Amino acid sequence: MCNAEHQPDGPQLGTIRRSFLRNTGLVSLGAAVASIAGGATASAAPLPTTRTQSAQSAGARPDPTNPRFTLVVMPDTQYMFDGESIHPEPIKASFRYILDHTRDENIVFMSHLGDLTQNGQQPEFDAISEAFTLLDNGPIGYSVLAGNHDINSSTGDQRGTSPYLGAFGPQRFRHAPTFGGASPDGYNTYHVFQAAGREWLVLALDWRLSPAGFAWARDVIKQHPKTPVILTTHEIVYADNPGDPAQLSDYGKQLWDGLIASNDQIFLTLNGHFWPPARTTLKNNAGNEVHLHITNYQNRYYGGAAMIRLYHFDLARNTIDVQTFSPWILDRSEERLNELERQEIELTSDQDYFSIPIDFTQRFSGFAPVPPRPARPAQQMLIPGTVAYWRFDGTGRQGPLPDTVRISDLSGNGNDLTKVSVPGSPANALSWSTEFHPDQPGHGSIFFTGHQNPLQGAYLQTGPNAPLNKAMFSSGYTVEAFFKLPADWNPDNDAWAALLSRWGMSSESKKTSGDPQEPIATLSLSGGAELQWCIYPLNLTGSVTNWGHYLPLNAWWHVAVVNDGHHTTMYVDGCPVVRNPSTESTGITTLGRPWMLGGYEYGGTINQILHGYLGDVRIVNRALPTSKFMRS
Structure with a gap:
């Protein structure tokens, strides 16, 4: 002094x-x-x-x-x-x-x-x-x-x-x-x-x-x-x-x-x-x-x-x-x-x-920018057991997705995706985007502009004969997705949309416990922007749910749901969440119907469509360690 x-x-x-x-x-x-x-x-x-x-x-x-x-x-x-x-x-x-x-x-x-x-x-x-x-x-x-x-x-x-x-x-x-x-x-x-x-x-x-x-x-x-x-x-x-x-x-x-x-x-x-x-x-x-x-x-x-x-x-x-x-x-x-x-x-x-x-x-980006992780070839992501792999990068992918679009399943298993629009939805309800998670293999995504009130938007769906529709995953599975909820995501209108969901109500699959009108498998987002993996496994008459935690908006996230044939663990950015049930859970019930990306059905009809970005999605028929996740 x-x-x-x-x-x-x-x-x-x-x-x-x-x-x-x-x-x-x-x-x-x-x-x-x-x-x-x-x-x-x-x-x-x-x-x-x-x-x-x-x-x-x-x-x-x-x-x-x-x-x-x-x-x-x-x-x-x-x-x-x-x-x-x-x-x-x-x-x-x-x-x-x-x-x-x-x-x-x-x-x-x-x-x-x-x-x-x-x-x-x-x-x-x-x-x-x-x-x-x-x-x-x-x-x-x-x-x-x-x-x-x-x-x-x-x-x-x-x-x-x-x-x-x-x-x-x-x-x-x-x-x-x-x-x-x-x-x-x-x-x-x-x-x-x-x-x-x-x-x-x-x-x-x-x-x-x-x-x-x-x-x-x-x-x-x-x-x-x-x-x-x-x-x-x-x-x-x-x-x-x-x-x-x-x-x-x-x-x-x-x-x-x-x-x-x-x-x-x-x-x-x-x-x-x-x-x-x-x-x-x-x-x-x-x-x-x-x-x-x-x-x-x-x-x-x-x-x-x-x-x-x-x-x-x-x-x-x-x-x-x-x-x-x-x-x-x-x-x-x-x-x-x-x-x-x-x-x-x-x-x-x-x-x-x-x-x-x-x-x-x-x-520090103005003087020492961190170079983005380079895109990785799709072939590199096709590890043993890959059932389906979709990504949304590539030249010429810009603007709204045309109604005739066909997104190939890069695993080669034939689980290609087509666009389904809610009647009256605008042409840009589903668009290509250059945004992506920094650790995502593919440098691109699709942007869903779905809403519930009134219901509008478009989603992607596997074909009626896709092999994935019949898959029960009795030996285990790993489901991965990169996603982002935009800053204007509103729980009053955007909650309970799904990143990935499966057609078929629990009552149709002879499941006697739980909500008879809910789908037999869904990876959804609650009103609190919490991930929910809710499925009806093969070994139970009711559902088993893994819950994530609140995820801040306008940020990219990676989710992985891993089942080893007995128990299911959800990971967010490679970290296990706390609400992973100890309930024995084997496989996923199926009625042989399509899977959806961005769409959610309830009571047998489309009920909600995602408002957000979806990047690479991969499904593997075995439990993967975190070191094998797409973000690694």
Whole structure:
């Protein structure tokens, strides 16, 4: 925090405090800095010449392929390294936490946000430099940067030598595998780490960038054109009061206009300097979100007690979960905690404990698009036991499906499909589409525009003599389909349509339990957009139903229903659902009548037609493992 030595104890909020800090020269080093600015050579504490793992962290390296990983952030630690008041224990406790939890938290990197020391003096840097040797000997990389208290705050990155540069200049990182390089002045560095199967870049920028510093940062990004960038520096955003959204400081505006807004790769910025903690989201020149966070706890008990923030990246959930706590206080025994320490163990305000939704693939698509999975030949999908396989890609397939269309069963078994329209339905009730699930073998689908009130639409149906009509699957089966419900799907009018269904009522098949008018087999969607596989098996007089869960609209899904001759399991995107009955279920009852795609019959007549997209559909006469699903 700038000029904090002139402030009363405790947090000082409001415009007057913030304006003073932003508008003064922010010089906190006084006459003691004059010799540094004048070019005095600083000596650093002894540094290791190689990075060797300590016994504590041996074998605890992060997993670079795990889609879940953690970035640790440490803000201003200046009050613990203030003249004769040197208290390295909290920061060492935080470093030990990082080492001890590298594996279970998959910690990949640590970034300090500046103001390591209060006065920028050699003894202060000697002490904090020694503390950082814990990380020098550990399995992960880290970055540091100069805050206004670490150097002469009236200077920029061309200031020359300083105790900061002697302790944390480029020479410190020369053996670190994550170290990418430094600007010629040594005050700006970049670091590259591997996580979630890709490369990530951290820019650690000086308190004040010179034109040369801006040019260097832009060049680093240019040299890594497909790498997401996390920008760290001491000052970008601030907030006047707790709970206020963050806003750009005057210098933050310079960074935004001169670097951040025009470089789409920068998706997250982290800074300290001001308090209270805050965050905001701004749109860059590409129209994409940039998350800007300020974190600083020096105004709290024990100078913040070396609080750390854990940014838990979860690319599987498209989320960053953030938590803030002090390992030093956390490690203390309950009986030794004083009243203030109990309040500081973990911070849980919505500025300190929160989650950020980020669709990482979409957010990074402008500079690192994920190439679509190539289409796979139909022949590759014809595994042993394939009874029927339909797909809807191919040249010339555009616009409405003509009434005379014939969609071949690519298995070669003769289960071809023809179009059936409800009288009075528009010609485009069934259309070719270029949309498809990203893991779908065929790059195409058909779009059904069915509705129930009034009933309209068109569906596809096997011929009267198709072999599939008589199939009973007594030894087991696997039914698969790719599908998407559009954003305007309405349960009042679109519920209980089927992806796949079979003609024939349960009463006609001599089944005495259940609804006598419902079909003997159907893969439908409830009013809650839940999948339902309801069949009348050969061994029972009633039906057996597998239920899925709510599926968000306007998203592609894969469903597989697998029966091993005894029990049936439904999978959504390769994951088993919870409501899979333990009931013994063998085969599927048949009356020798056609199967439908997109159509559902009730009481012997067509009752509902799908409103949605349907991609590849495959039926196999045996149970398949998930590794053999079409999405694999």
